[in-house]
Amino acid sequence: MTTILTPGAVSLSQLRDIWAMGAAVTLDPACHDGVAKAHAAVAKAAAGEAAIYGVNTGFGKLASVKIAARDVAALQRNLILSHCCGVGEPLDAATTRLMMVLKLLSLGRGASGVAVSTITILQDMLAKGVLPVIPSQGSVGASGDLAPLAHMAAAMIGEGEAMLQGVRMPAREALAKVGVTPIILGAKEGLALINGTQFSTACALVGLWGAWRNAATSVLTGAMSTDAIMGSTAPLQDAIHTLRGHAGQIAVARAQRALMQGSEIRESHRDEDTRVQDPYCIRCQPQVTGAAIDLLHFAGRTLEIEANAVTDNPLVLVDDNLIVSGGNFHAEPVGFAADQIAVAVSEIGAIAQRRIALMVDPTLSCDLPPFLTPEPGINSGLMIAEVTTAALMSENKHLANPCTTDSTPTSANQEDHVSMAAHAARRLERMNKNLNVILGVEAMCGAQGIEFRAPLKTSAPLCAAMNVLRDEVPTVVEDRYMAPSIEAASALVASGALAGSVTLPGAVTGDAE
Numbered sequence: 001m002t003t004i005l006t007p008g009a010v011s012l013s014q015l016r017d018i019w020a021m022g023a024a025v026t027l028d029p030a031c032h033d034g035v036a037k038a039h040a041a042v043a044k045a046a047a048g049e050a051a052i053y054g055v056n057t058g059f060g061k062l063a064s065v066k067i068a069a070r071d072v073a074a075l076q077r078n079l080i081l082s083h084c085c086g087v088g089e090p091l092d093a094a095t096t097r098l099m100m101v102l103k104l105l106s107l108g109r110g111a112s113g114v115a116v117s118t119i120t121i122l123q124d125m126l127a128k129g130v131l132p133v134i135p136s137q138g139s140v141g142a143s144g145d146l147a148p149l150a151h152m153a154a155a156m157i158g159e160g161e162a163m164l165q166g167v168r169m170p171a172r173e174a175l176a177k178v179g180v181t182p183i184i185l186g187a188k189e190g191l192a193l194i195n196g197t198q199f200s201t202a203c204a205l206v207g208l209w210g211a212w213r214n215a216a217t218s219v220l221t222g223a224m225s226t227d228a229i230m231g232s233t234a235p236l237q238d239a240i241h242t243l244r245g246h247a248g249q250i251a252v253a254r255a256q257r258a259l260m261q262g263s264e265i266r267e268s269h270r271d272e273d274t275r276v277q278d279p280y281c282i283r284c285q286p287q288v289t290g291a292a293i294d295l296l297h298f299a300g301r302t303l304e305i306e307a308n309a310v311t312d313n314p315l316v317l318v319d320d321n322l323i324v325s326g327g328n329f330h331a332e333p334v335g336f337a338a339d340q341i342a343v344a345v346s347e348i349g350a351i352a353q354r355r356i357a358l359m360v361d362p363t364l365s366c367d368l369p370p371f372l373t374p375e376p377g378i379n380s381g382l383m384i385a386e387v388t389t390a391a392l393m394s395e396n397k398h399l400a401n402p403c404t405t406d407s408t409p410t411s412a413n414q415e416d417h418v419s420m421a422a423h424a425a426r427r428l429e430r431m432n433k434n435l436n437v438i439l440g441v442e443a444m445c446g447a448q449g450i451e452f453r454a455p456l457k458t459s460a461p462l463c464a465a466m467n468v469l470r471d472e473v474p475t476v477v478e479d480r481y482m483a484p485s486i487e488a489a490s491a492l493v494a495s496g497a498l499a500g501s502v503t504l505p506g507a508v509t510g511d512a513e
Helices: 012-021 029-047 069-083 093-107 116-128 146-156 171-177 189-194 198-228 238-244 247-260 264-268 285-307 332-360 383-399 421-451 460-470 483-495
Strands: 002-005 024-027 087-090 130-132 135-137 161-164 167-170 315-317 322-324
Touching: 002 012, 002 093, 012 093, 012 198, 012 285, 024 029, 024 093, 024 116, 029 069, 029 116, 029 315, 029 322, 069 146, 069 189, 093 116, 093 130, 093 146, 093 198, 116 130, 116 146, 116 189, 130 146, 130 171, 135 146, 135 421, 146 171, 146 189, 146 198, 161 171, 167 171, 198 247, 198 285, 198 332, 198 421, 198 460, 198 483, 238 247, 238 285, 247 285, 247 460, 285 332, 332 383, 332 421, 383 421, 421 460, 421 483, 460 483
Parallel strands: 002 024
Antiparallel strands: 087 135, 130 161, 161 167, 315 322
C-alpha cells in the first residue's frame, strides 16, 4: 500500500511509520502544479541575462562566475559529482529511505524549481528499492548536507553506487534492473537536491524515536529498581508533581504509580520505610526523567517543522515572481534539537546507572546480597555488569557535549558559520545503543533484586516485564559468561519489548525492519 504525503503537513507518526515499515510513498499530485510553476520560473531565468545564484552562476565562492545557457546542464552534473566527497560507513537502509522521503517533501512544496520528473524518479527509486549508498561522514550542516545529498543525487543521474535487494552495485546498474532511466538535471536541479538538511534531520529523527523508546523503558526499569531496594512510593504522589507543573514530571510519576500498584513488596514496608528519604536516583526519578521527556517533546516539534520545511537555496517565490537567495539550508535548528536529545539520553542513563550502583551495593540496597549474587565471594554476580554501565554512562556524558557550538569556517570563508548538525544527529545512534545496555543491565539487577524478596511478589505489570526478561535472560545464580545476557537484555530494550505497555503522552516511537 502506498502512503500519500501532503508536503508541509506530514506528522512525526507518519514519518516514523515510513521509516519503520518501509512503506511506498508518493506525494499528493495536487502539489505538481506548484512544482511545475516554480520549474518554469527557473527555466525562464536560466535563459535570461540576469545572474541568479545557482541557476546560471557558479556556487559558493564561485557565485560571481556567470555560466552560459548551453552549459547549465553540465554545471548541475559537475556540481553533483564534485560534491560526492562523503566518507565513512554507509547510512543504514531505513534512514536512507527516510532521508529520500524528506527530500521529496521539501521539493514538493513548490519552491525549489525542480521538474516534476525529478520528484518522480525519487518516488520510483523508493518504490522499487533502489537506495543510494550514502557515506555517513562529510557534512557540516551548512550549506545543507552537501556531501550526503550529493551521493543521493548521483544515484539519480546514474552515478555512484546503490543498494538493490541487499546487494551493492553501480547505481546505473541498479536503476536498469528495475526499469528506471537516470535523469538529466536541468537548471538549479542539482543545487536543489544537495542543498537541504534532510540527512541531518533523518538521523535526528531516528535518534529521537530511539530516545523515546529508552525513556519509556527507563520508567519501567526505574520502578523495578525502586521495588527491588524496597524504596518508597511516597515521592510519586500526584500532588507533589502537579504543584510543580512540568508535564513530563507529572507523566513519569503517574506511570510509575501505575506500574507499582499492588506490589506486595511495597505494601510490606509502607508503614515502616527503612529510610526516611531514598537517594535521589530513586526519589527524583520523575523530576529527572520527566525533564528529559520534556526536552524530547521540544526537539520533536522542531524536527517535525524541519521535516516539512523547504531548506534549499535559492528559493523560487512564484507568487512574487522572485528567485531569492537565503539561508534555509543552515541546520542550526536540527543541531540544537539533536543536542537536546543527546542531553536527555545522557541524563536518563546517568540516573539509571546510579540505580544499578545502588542495587549492587549492600550498604545501600536494603539487605540485598552484595552484587546481587546468592553466594558472594566465590561469585562476583553483577559486579562487572555495573562497571560496564559506568563506562557507557561516562561515554554518553562525553558524547552529550554540544556539537552546535563547534562551528568552523568552510568554502573559503563564504560559509563562515556552520551548524555541525550532521554529527550532532549521527552520534544519537551510538548514545541510544549505550543507553540500551544501561537499561538492560538495570532490568537484570531489578529483576534479580525483586526475586530476592520472595515470597513477596512485585506488581502485576512488573511481573509481566520480568517474564519478558526471563524468557531471554535467566536469573544469575552462579557466575557465568555474562556478555550474551547483557546483549539479550539490551536487545529487549532496543526493540521496546521490555517497556511493554508503558506509554508516555505525546511519545512517537518505532522500530525499523
